[in-house]
Amino acid sequence: MLYREAGQFKSSYTSDQQIFPIRQDRIGIMLLLLVAFVLVPGMADEYWLKGILIPFLVFSLAALGLNILTGYAGQLSLGSAAFMAVGAFASYNFMLRIDGMPLLVAFALGGVMAALVGIVFGLPSLRIKGFYLAVATLAAQFFIIWLLTKVSWFSNDSTSGVISAQEMEIFGYVFDSPESKYLLVLSIVTVMALMAKNMVRGAVGRAWMAVRDMDVAAEVIGIRIMHTKLLAFAVSSFYCGVAGALYAYAYIGTVEPEGFNLDLSFKILFMIIIGGVGSISGAFLGSAFIVLLPIFLDVLVQDVFAGLLPPSIASNLQLMVFGGLIIFFLIVEPHGLARLWQITKEKLRLWPFPH
Amino acid sequence: MKLKTKLLLSAVAVSSVLSSSAVLAQANEQFIGLPSYRVGPYASGGSGIYGGWIDYMNLVNARDGGVNGVKLSWEECETEYNTARGVECYERLKSKGASGNSAFMPLSTGITYAVIDKVAQDKIPLVTIGYGRTDASDGRVFPWVFPLLTNYWSQSTAKIKFIGQREGGMDKLKGKKIVNIYHDSAYGKETIPLLDVQAAKYGFTVVHIPVSHPGNEQQSQWLRVRQEKPDWVILRGWGVMNPTAIKAAAKIGFPRDKMVGVWWSGAEEDTVPAGAAAKGFITAGFNVAGTNYPVIKAIQDKVYKPGNGNMEDKARIGSVYYNRGVVHGIIAVEAIRTAQEKFGKGKVMTGEQMRWGFEHLDIDAKRLKALGAEGFMPDMKVTCLDHEGSGKVKFQQWDGKQWKVLTDWIDADKSIVRPMIEESAAKYAKEKGITPRDCSKEG
Numbered sequence: 001m002l003y004r005e006a007g008q009f010k011s012s013y014t015s016d017q018q019i020f021p022i023r024q025d026r027i028g029i030m031l032l033l034l035v036a037f038v039l040v041p042g043m044a045d046e047y048w049l050k051g052i053l054i055p056f057l058v059f060s061l062a063a064l065g066l067n068i069l070t071g072y073a074g075q076l077s078l079g080s081a082a083f084m085a086v087g088a089f090a091s092y093n094f095m096l097r098i099d100g101m102p103l104l105v106a107f108a109l110g111g112v113m114a115a116l117v118g119i120v121f122g123l124p125s126l127r128i129k130g131f132y133l134a135v136a137t138l139a140a141q142f143f144i145i146w147l148l149t150k151v152s153w154f155s156n157d158s159t160s161g162v163i164s165a166q167e168m169e170i171f172g173y174v175f176d177s178p179e180s181k182y183l184l185v186l187s188i189v190t191v192m193a194l195m196a197k198n199m200v201r202g203a204v205g206r207a208w209m210a211v212r213d214m215d216v217a218a219e220v221i222g223i224r225i226m227h228t229k230l231l232a233f234a235v236s237s238f239y240c241g242v243a244g245a246l247y248a249y250a251y252i253g254t255v256e257p258e259g260f261n262l263d264l265s266f267k268i269l270f271m272i273i274i275g276g277v278g279s280i281s282g283a284f285l286g287s288a289f290i291v292l293l294p295i296f297l298d299v300l301v302q303d304v305f306a307g308l309l310p311p312s313i314a315s316n317l318q319l320m321v322f323g324g325l326i327i328f329f330l331i332v333e334p335h336g337l338a339r340l341w342q343i344t345k346e347k348l349r350l351w352p353f354p355h
Numbered sequence: 356m357k358l359k360t361k362l363l364l365s366a367v368a369v370s371s372v373l374s375s376s377a378v379l380a381q382a383n384e385q386f387i388g389l390p391s392y393r394v395g396p397y398a399s400g401g402s403g404i405y406g407g408w409i410d411y412m413n414l415v416n417a418r419d420g421g422v423n424g425v426k427l428s429w430e431e432c433e434t435e436y437n438t439a440r441g442v443e444c445y446e447r448l449k450s451k452g453a454s455g456n457s458a459f460m461p462l463s464t465g466i467t468y469a470v471i472d473k474v475a476q477d478k479i480p481l482v483t484i485g486y487g488r489t490d491a492s493d494g495r496v497f498p499w500v501f502p503l504l505t506n507y508w509s510q511s512t513a514k515i516k517f518i519g520q521r522e523g524g525m526d527k528l529k530g531k532k533i534v535n536i537y538h539d540s541a542y543g544k545e546t547i548p549l550l551d552v553q554a555a556k557y558g559f560t561v562v563h564i565p566v567s568h569p570g571n572e573q574q575s576q577w578l579r580v581r582q583e584k585p586d587w588v589i590l591r592g593w594g595v596m597n598p599t600a601i602k603a604a605a606k607i608g609f610p611r612d613k614m615v616g617v618w619w620s621g622a623e624e625d626t627v628p629a630g631a632a633a634k635g636f637i638t639a640g641f642n643v644a645g646t647n648y649p650v651i652k653a654i655q656d657k658v659y660k661p662g663n664g665n666m667e668d669k670a671r672i673g674s675v676y677y678n679r680g681v682v683h684g685i686i687a688v689e690a691i692r693t694a695q696e697k698f699g700k701g702k703v704m705t706g707e708q709m710r711w712g713f714e715h716l717d718i719d720a721k722r723l724k725a726l727g728a729e730g731f732m733p734d735m736k737v738t739c740l741d742h743e744g745s746g747k748v749k750f751q752q753w754d755g756k757q758w759k760v761l762t763d764w765i766d767a768d769k770s771i772v773r774p775m776i777e778e779s780a781a782k783y784a785k786e787k788g789i790t791p792r793d794c795s796k797e798g
Contacts, residue, residue, distance in 0.1 A: 051446030055439055149540060160488065161541030162468050252442060254468040256541050259438050295443055298433050310667055312402060315393035315433050
């Protein structure tokens, strides 16, 4: 009843081509952004901002990057964490070694470095596919982490191999309070998510999807395979690189190469599988599921069941419930949470008269 | 659908009731947040250390009624030894309790690095006992960080001293060859510069051989050891790398009593999986194993007899990790006591007062005896300048069933370590724009 586009006529090309063609969607997104930008910084306390929302946004961005590569272009990758590491270490070195480097430019250059590395490790995708490609990207994961540990120049010769992110300053304003950090991350993530949404709707995204669905057919209709695949690697790595820079600068502050290990790559892959492969909102839903649910379970177990359970069971219980929920959601909806949301929307359109 | 909503509502109701009752009880309690890890690859260490620590705090509450009447309270937060989760735990625990978290001790170098800048802002002491950022021993640059008892560099010098002792004097080290087998990570590489400095000083040669993570395949490395024919092997291992190295040494016939491990190589979890091959293996440690100490006896008596013990497997009481947890408990409680002596007995200490307590921590031999921990851990005295406070380690040898203490406390060679710490700390201060404190002005 409420969610129905009846009566909304598109009378111009612009209105037909806008990102959210349905008015209710537009209002919903506006409200969401309003809440995220205005209400949340005012209401949420430091723990929520620093401990929960910033990592959620950062991992959403990384998942978004992987989703472009895996979900839209169909190239399986296990190197997302390594590309995040490239972004983090590159931004750090740009800030360190170039005087007066603006922060946002450093983030962007970090992303560009990650994109270049992504292109190099994307080259095998021109010859190999599927699981074999996953193995090739696995090489990126191990090689990059090894290189960052091995060559101490990357970490400015720190004995322990860690880098400590510089202060975040844009036009003289120092981003040090949790609210300002959150707003900075949120702005970057919002802009990049809108860019991604537009990219996948346009010619580039259609080429990616054509390659994903059948690359021979895509080549026959005139899509340049090499160009398309490498572009997917570059864009995806750029997103991961910026996410890595934000992870280092806005969230952790001090990072070591080991922090970007294979576990993190798998985690990002799980985010898009659970959230929805080939969907922008899926990256956010998946990140929320993988990042927030373990924290929620831990709070629940430590606060509510404190003292009732032996400690080892309390900790392992979280993992069991978490694993159980993953299986449950994958059985209920193999296409991910984003698909569940889509079904809800379709049902809402017919509600309250489904027949 | 309805059932689900009901369940959810009742869960929320239960949680709100419970949390409100918890708030009431906190009024006069000193809160310590425990970022523990009981799952994941290092769960065996985490469950032992945090178990021992909780048992000691239970002992203090049960036997003494807390510290001068202030009961200790705590809450665990599962980090899975994961840095991102650790930061979340730090934020979650930091404002709990009557005066916030008293001290943050994550038992993970990654988490330590991640919160080093945050603790100074939030005014919470970051205490890392036997791990963490080595150059934080310079308290002038790192007022909020306490890498207590000993750091990797100090320990490395103590190891060389121990090897010198065994050879019959430091001058006998001349011409000897030592192989350093290390975990190829930031952690493993940390002692390389230090070993090189000592090799130049004492005239021995040192060969560094990396083992890539996780280290369950070391054939080529030990082949190299056989070619090098070293007099001693230093094992700077971690996790599964340790038993693998011990077994590989047995295979090529390298004597295990010429192998010296770091303390992350020196628990039952490292030797038992290696079986008979581990017999004779030597390791450093800032605490010893065994139950034959009054403090452990008191825990068994006052905590486990009434059934309040934290460990499910009681056989692990007295293991290296468990005792290390008790050391953590002792240090945290003694810091609270020290702070109370200055700021008022029977009061709940704030983070700033706790920092003062850690900085003036003085656990001498007499105090250790009173605590029932004589010989269990080294005596220590922290100052503004020196946030390490001790630097002493003991060496233990695995006899096939348990650890046997081999030496008395061996001091670190501060003349080598301290200048390197100050140099590294000064570099950090410059990079971060920190002006080091003047310690002569600190009260």
